[in-house]
Structures are given as structure tokens and as C-alpha cells.
Amino acid sequence: MRSPAFIQCLTLLACGALTCVGQDTLFDEPLWARDGLTRSTNAFARVTRVPHPEDATVSALHCERESRWWGRLLVVRRDGDNVKSFVPLPQDYLDGAGHYVRDLSWRKIRDVGWVLQVFTSTHRGNGSLWLLEFKDGRSRTLMTTRAVADNYERWFDRGQLQIEHLDGDVSKPIALRLHGIEHIINEAGCQLDKKVDEQWVWDGAKRVFVIQNNIQSPSK
Numbered sequence: 001m002r003s004p005a006f007i008q009c010l011t012l013l014a015c016g017a018l019t020c021v022g023q024d025t026l027f028d029e030p031l032w033a034r035d036g037l038t039r040s041t042n043a044f045a046r047v048t049r050v051p052h053p054e055d056a057t058v059s060a061l062h063c064e065r066e067s068r069w070w071g072r073l074l075v076v077r078r079d080g081d082n083v084k085s086f087v088p089l090p091q092d093y094l095d096g097a098g099h100y101v102r103d104l105s106w107r108k109i110r111d112v113g114w115v116l117q118v119f120t121s122t123h124r125g126n127g128s129l130w131l132l133e134f135k136d137g138r139s140r141t142l143m144t145t146r147a148v149a150d151n152y153e154r155w156f157d158r159g160q161l162q163i164e165h166l167d168g169d170v171s172k173p174i175a176l177r178l179h180g181i182e183h184i185i186n187e188a189g190c191q192l193d194k195k196v197d198e199q200w201v202w203d204g205a206k207r208v209f210v211i212q213n214n215i216q217s218p219s220k
Helices: 004-027 029-035 037-041 091-096
Strands: 046-051 058-066 070-079 082-086 100-109 113-121 126-135 138-150 154-160 162-166 175-185 191-203 208-218
Touching: 004 058, 029 037, 029 082, 037 058, 037 082, 046 100, 058 100, 070 100, 070 113, 091 126, 091 138, 100 126, 100 154, 113 138, 138 175, 138 191
Parallel strands: 138 208
Antiparallel strands: 046 058, 058 070, 070 082, 100 113, 113 126, 126 138, 138 154, 154 175, 162 175, 175 191, 191 208
């Protein structure tokens, strides 16, 4: 005969498994197609919607299971409230991005087109910037780099590097500038401040942004 403690343990495991199964169905594409955009997104704690500025059939969504803690990025094709399909995200994004989206926006870059700019973070407050391209039903990562630090050991001002799109002057290369101050608490408990200034230039042949410099120096 099994002990009450053993039975209780099995019960907790079973409940946890059911919870995971229930959570997994939150991102079940056929269910979204059946239930529609509004009903599907109402199942989450919070949803940030960022419609494509020029294509009304495309929206980027950050669907949070736990507000400001656990979420997932989706890009959907829709017709009004009807969800036609999910747009697959790049595999390197799925493998390497944090599980929470801090910031999400569409940006139009000269000679590149519309890209989805995503800052992601982990529970530890570390994360990265991603520029994602969606074209002809496929997606690609055009750039990714460490750009988020927001914990008690090290942090950027405002939690993430600031980004400038330098593509307005047609006589100059298309570039992005990431900059900010990183504050680090060393083993002695002292705070060190470092200036970060990166410039990323567009490589049209490879269709990616390539880093040109990475200045990290003590901040005065």
C-alpha cells in the first residue's frame, strides 16, 4: 500500500503535467485558427500587439503567461480577427532569445525594408537585441548581440543599450549604433562604469549587419 506522501507526490506531478499541457495549447496554431485572435489572446495575462505599419494582415504579438516574467513572441497572419497562420521565427532566435520581450517594434531601414526589432531578457535580467526580417513567408535574423543587462551585478542605464538607426544619409553606409553605460559590481563590491559604443554596418551581399567597432572604456 502506497503512503499518503507518495500519493500526494504523484498528485502534484500529475497536476503539474496537466498545467504544462494546458499552457502548451495556448500556442496551438489550429486552436488560434479556430478561436480567432481576440479569444486566443484573452487567455494570456497580458498581450502586446504591434501591427505591421504597411501590411494589415501581419501582427507581432508578445503573449505573456506571467506578466513581466514569462512570454513568447508570435508573428501572425490574419484577416480581421481570423488567424490564417503563424509566421515561423528563425531557429537561432528560438534557440538563443530570452523568454521575455522587453521591447518590440517594427523599423523600416533603407535598402533593407521592414524589420522587427526585439529586445529579449531572461529571468536573470540578461538579454539580447534581435533584428528579424520576414519576407516571402520566411524569416531571417539580420543581427543579434548582447544588449540587455538589468540585475544587481551588472546593468545598463535603462536596462538596455540604446539604438540609433543611421540610414538617413544615402551617401553613407547603412548602420546601427548601440551605446550606453554598463555598471558592474566587482568581487570587492565596488562599482565600475564602462562606456559601450558599437557600430553595425549593413552588408548587402550577405544581408546581415556586421559589427565594425566595439568600444568599451571606463566612463568618466
